[in-house]
Amino acid sequence: MLQCDGYIQVNPELEAGFQATVIPDIGEVNISWQGASPLSLPDNTLMTKLVFSAISEGLSPINWVAEQGESQFFNQNMELINAYYQFGFVIVYSRPEIKHMPLTKEVCDEGFLWITPIVSGGTGVALTHWDDPNNYTSDLGDLFFTAVTSNMAGTYTLTVTDTINCIESGSIELIVNQGLAIAFAPDDTLWVEPGFILDAGQGASVYAWNTGDSTSSIEIDTTGLYQVELTSFEGCKSADSVQILFGGDAFYLPNAFTPNGDGLNDTFGAIPKYDYVNKYQMSIYNRWGQKLFETIDINNGWDGTFDGSKCMPGAYVYQIVYEEFGIQPLQSKIKQGTVMLVR
Numbered sequence: 001m002l003q004c005d006g007y008i009q010v011n012p013e014l015e016a017g018f019q020a021t022v023i024p025d026i027g028e029v030n031i032s033w034q035g036a037s038p039l040s041l042p043d044n045t046l047m048t049k050l051v052f053s054a055i056s057e058g059l060s061p062i063n064w065v066a067e068q069g070e071s072q073f074f075n076q077n078m079e080l081i082n083a084y085y086q087f088g089f090v091i092v093y094s095r096p097e098i099k100h101m102p103l104t105k106e107v108c109d110e111g112f113l114w115i116t117p118i119v120s121g122g123t124g125v126a127l128t129h130w131d132d133p134n135n136y137t138s139d140l141g142d143l144f145f146t147a148v149t150s151n152m153a154g155t156y157t158l159t160v161t162d163t164i165n166c167i168e169s170g171s172i173e174l175i176v177n178q179g180l181a182i183a184f185a186p187d188d189t190l191w192v193e194p195g196f197i198l199d200a201g202q203g204a205s206v207y208a209w210n211t212g213d214s215t216s217s218i219e220i221d222t223t224g225l226y227q228v229e230l231t232s233f234e235g236c237k238s239a240d241s242v243q244i245l246f247g248g249d250a251f252y253l254p255n256a257f258t259p260n261g262d263g264l265n266d267t268f269g270a271i272p273k274y275d276y277v278n279k280y281q282m283s284i285y286n287r288w289g290q291k292l293f294e295t296i297d298i299n300n301g302w303d304g305t306f307d308g309s310k311c312m313p314g315a316y317v318y319q320i321v322y323e324e325f326g327i328q329p330l331q332s333k334i335k336q337g338t339v340m341l342v343r
Helices: 012-017
Strands: 002-008 018-023 028-033 049-054 058-062 088-092 096-099 104-108 113-115 118-121 127-131 143-145 154-161 167-177 189-192 197-199 206-209 217-219 224-231 237-246 277-285 291-295 314-324 333-341
Touching: 002 018, 002 028, 012 018, 096 154, 096 167, 104 113
Parallel strands: 104 167, 189 237
Antiparallel strands: 002 049, 018 028, 058 088, 096 118, 113 143, 127 154, 154 167, 197 217, 206 224, 224 237, 277 291, 277 314, 314 333
């Protein structure tokens, strides 16, 4: 039941002549001391401490070998000192054992977690205590959360202590998986044209539309509320919806502007009507075909100048080349016309 691993805390007065030999195969420990001169020690003096480790639980005997020449003590006159030898026993108790606790557990964000370890063995009533990376503590036996969030990921350690202070511990790594982001999530309403491709995004294992489709994107042929639920490969779900309306042209174009610095109609350019222009390029020309201005930013308009000088009032030609997000196949559209510069 026991094995001797060695000794510690030899009495300082015995250190010079002290020897101890451990023979694990036969379960013996031989201790001897021979001093240069006689030494007297008080009764109940500690000579050394033997260190034992338990091999298994149960009752293990410990006894002195009191045969001739062994376990004998002599006085300064080398006269044998009578010693009383006594058999002893050491009871080895089993530690508590933690079962049914996985090493890792994956949970979806906002998901439910319930870990129910089973504690067996040990002696008496076992007390349980949980610790986690966020300084969470609990003395409940179960690890229970109704809604797991990403900041709760990490290592949770369960410590079990029985009545005689035998301790066992086990850990579980909690992994929190996020649901997939849905591509159109930032929009509540989309103004599009028939044929618009509504894309939910890539990377899901399952797509479930309220139209019955199971692809990552669908073609819009009617207005209404479109809903989709995505399931990741880890089994996490995310859902969203968007209202689809048909809107015609993607932007307005005024027919005149007045760049006089009053903050009203000071620039000419497209006024976005809906947020589905994918590519955009506007060019401004005078009546002789000279390019005066060009931009690829739909929010950047012409201020009626060329090379830092004010242009004369009159008609100017514009050309806008653009693509609409979601229309498949992608094709460039062109709008051309004139605008009046008024001063």
